[in-house]
Amino acid sequence: MPVTHTLEGPLSVDVLGRQDPELAEILLGELERQSTTLQLIAAENFTSPVVLAALGSPLANKYAEGYPGARHHGGCEIVDVAERIAVERAKALFGADHANVQSHSGSSAVLAAYAALLRPGDTVLAMGLPHGGHLTHGSPANFSGRWFDFVGYGVDPESGLIDHEQVRSLARTHRPKAIVCGSISYPRHIDYAAFREVADEVGAYLIADAAHPIGLVAGGAAPSPVPYADVVCATTHKVLRGPRGGMLLCGSELAERVDRAVFPFTQGGAQMHTIAAKAVAFGEAATPAFTAYAHQVVANARVLAQGLAAEGLAVTTGGTDTHLLTVDPAPLGVDGRTARGRLAAAGMVLDTCALPHPDVRGLRLGTAALTTQGMGEAETARIAVLFATALRDESAGRGVREEVRDLTGRFPPYPAH
Numbered sequence: 248m249p250v251t252h253t254l255e256g257p258l259s260v261d262v263l264g265r266q267d268p269e270l271a272e273i274l275l276g277e278l279e280r281q282s283t284t285l286q287l288i289a290a291e292n293f294t295s296p297v298v299l300a301a302l303g304s305p306l307a308n309k310y311a312e313g314y315p316g317a318r319h320h321g322g323c324e325i326v327d328v329a330e331r332i333a334v335e336r337a338k339a340l341f342g343a344d345h346a347n348v349q350s351h352s353g354s355s356a357v358l359a360a361y362a363a364l365l366r367p368g369d370t371v372l373a374m375g376l377p378h379g380g381h382l383t384h385g386s387p388a389n390f391s392g393r394w395f396d397f398v399g400y401g402v403d404p405e406s407g408l409i410d411h412e413q414v415r416s417l418a419r420t421h422r423p424k425a426i427v428c429g430s431i432s433y434p435r436h437i438d439y440a441a442f443r444e445v446a447d448e449v450g451a452y453l454i455a456d457a458a459h460p461i462g463l464v465a466g467g468a469a470p471s472p473v474p475y476a477d478v479v480c481a482t483t484h485k486v487l488r489g490p491r492g493g494m495l496l497c498g499s500e501l502a503e504r505v506d507r508a509v510f511p512f513t514q515g516g517a518q519m520h521t522i523a524a525k526a527v528a529f530g531e532a533a534t535p536a537f538t539a540y541a542h543q544v545v546a547n548a549r550v551l552a553q554g555l556a557a558e559g560l561a562v563t564t565g566g567t568d569t570h571l572l573t574v575d576p577a578p579l580g581v582d583g584r585t586a587r588g589r590l591a592a593a594g595m596v597l598d599t600c601a602l603p604h605p606d607v608r609g610l611r612l613g614t615a616a617l618t619t620q621g622m623g624e625a626e627t628a629r630i631a632v633l634f635a636t637a638l639r640d641e642s643a644g645r646g647v648r649e650e651v652r653d654l655t656g657r658f659p660p661y662p663a664h
Contacts (some may be wrong), residue, residue, distance in 0.1 A: 555572075617658075
């Protein structure tokens with residue numbers, strides 16, 4: 248169809264500054280923060296300008312409860328096309344029979360997976376929160392811990408690797424309705440085949456929470472859970488570099504159950520601007536450039552792990568296969584929370600996390616964002632030195648901060664700015 252309207256005039260980028268300078272200042276301040284500090288939070292990344300363009304588009308105006316061809320509102324002819332494109336691109340990218348792209352977040356996707364396969368009171372085996380499980384894996388503060396009977400498996404305290412014998416033993420003892428594999432801080436590849444074997448033995452569904460590795464899967468830098476899991480839950484941000492949101496992948500036999508679990512059971516109207524942005528991200532992730540990016544993310548993470556170990560920090564599992572790593576800063580004389588504060592003052596933004604030792608908080612960091620900025624192994628190796636310098640000597644933070652500012656100035660997330 249011919250397009251006769253443009254996004255000039257009242258929809259131009261400076262309209263916020265004219266209409267609401269107070270909020271415009273906040274947005275510009277956040278851009279300044281992101282552009283002058285190192286974003287080492289493993290769950291964060293920079294979307295492309297075209298993803299941002301889709302998010303700020305007129306599709307945000309459209310109410311679209313339901314699915315393409317079966318909406319509860321009129322006027323959905325165009326947004327139906329956008330959602331169909333997102334679904335087809337997701338299916339092709341991950342080799343899945345079915346994709347649902349409406350979940351508002353990773354947690355929403357997990358909720359829908361549980362709603363599709365479980366009933367309140369069912370037993371679920373998942374990674375325990377102290378070992379790296381997510382809130383949706385049984386936290387008593389979350390719907391999952393209130394509605395289901397969770398049993399937690401963990402990692403070996405010495406190696407930091409998933410204890411598959413414990414997984415099998417717990418599954419045989421508790422006979423769960425579902426087994427969840429996935430973590431917010433596990434730096435190694437998940438052995439989906441091993442989990443599938445245990446699930447089959449006890450007659451359980453296998454749910455893969457692939458929120459963190461799904462971008463690496465898209466780029467061929469991590470094994471795919473799709474051939475093994477009954478349902479795969481994921482986010483579309485993190486390494487995948489799309490908008491903040493979720494999705495589900497499954498076989499055709501569960502497609503209707505999954506779709507009905509998303510809408511109408513757990514969500515209302517789809518966010519069509521976000522779905523369009525997901526479609527853009529899936530398209531970007533299908534390119535050779537993204538494949539190279541995903542492998543560079545892993546290469547940078549390995550260099551960072553090696554560098555931090557050389558500086559004296561204790562790196563969990565001895566390294567990483569993915570975009571993230573977890574470290575204990577105790578050998579440098581600081582605990583996790585103190586370390587996070589010192590690093591923040593030095594311009595390095597990251598998270599604390601549970602480590603496979605009782606009551607020990609470490610640091611979780613990732614390389615997705617800095618790789619998006621164009622940094623490689625040389626820059627990552629230097630970041631490891633700056634990291635340790637800021638931890639060893641609080642007074643060195645100012646000097647480190649200046650070097651971080653110089654580094655981010657050479658590798659801006661949005662060069663046009």
